[in-house]
Amino acid sequence: MTSKLATHFTGLEFVNPFVLASAPPTESKAKILKAFDAGWGGVVTKTIGLHPVENVAGPKTIYQRASETKPYVSRYKRPDTVSHSSWNWELISDQPLDLWLPDLEEIKTTYPDRMLIASIMAGAGSEEEMENWRKLARACVNAGCDAIELNMSCPHMDRKDMGAHIANDEEIITTILNAVTEAVSVPIWVKLTPSGSSLVDGAGAAYAAGAASISICNTFPSLPLMDPETLKFEVEVDGLVTSGGLGGLAILHQALQRVSDVSRAFPNESISGIGGIKGFREAFNFIVHGAGNLQVCTAAMEEKGSGGVGVNLIRELTGDLADYLQDKGYSSIEDFRGIARDRVVEHARIRRKSEAYNGGYAKSA
16 A cells, blocks of 8 residues: 555655645644654644744634535534535744754654655745745754745735735745745745736746745635624624635635646646645545645544544545555556646637637637
8 A cells, every 4th residue: 555655746755645734733743743643644834934923812713514404604513514614814833943943853753754844934025034034944954854835825914025915926936935945955845825816927936946846725815704693703803803714625626726727837847736625536636637745734623533633534545545546556646647637628618519609709701
């Protein structure tokens, strides 16, 4: 099983392609060690920064559900509900770099065969911030991290020079990558926001500047629901709410579209796919659209009794993938990665009832 599940991605050897995404499941040494003990092939740490971080004075993440009898979406538990999505307004790690570094060293020493990717974030617009990117990257690599993921995708940052605010600026993307690639020699993954109209252009700029992979996609900017009876938001502080990130199954199809867009534009480049993976079928779809690595968050967090790291989930994912490879006679996921790429076409290429259709334009006389 192990040999078939092993994947070579951005120059790194993963025992399997499943990775916990940068989020609460990877917020501490204890959780990461438990995740590796359960069988995850890698983790991306919760984003590490140098700027002050303080979360809201209330719940940071909620899980939303729907049911057949009462199909409205709500965080409130009702009989016979199934998972719809997660919503969070959580910021990056509030644990400072100096506390992270010995943890990273211990994690890598304990599990040398698992891939440890450090997610980092700094600002833009000054040499001081570029040096912050370099400092974070150097420190994490020196502590044993195998790769760096640049967080240019967090959808709810107050600072306008951070997160998703900068993900559509090709010049900023290039400048940050230049700073980081001159500081360290490990693979650099770039996590971009799915909400902009220039994702493919941003990915192109990142690849051209030395990114080994694009990680897509982060959560979508969104608002929680208001209860019609109480007139309260389902998550709020002092009656107020702000934009947060929607994740889980609700974003699966949009995430696949983003992966497909980038994969078709850059078929020879690497993609780490994220967004709505709850089991093998979702993971399979990311792979056939071109992803060679799979990041999971909401489904792991929701699993009861696992401490939020998906102990049963990773066993299910690896077991189902191994069975699929065996049944199909495949030697690895590379045998079917990207097979959907050529079947995603412009709308006008889909067969019509009449051959006279001209893509919405009148035919010339």
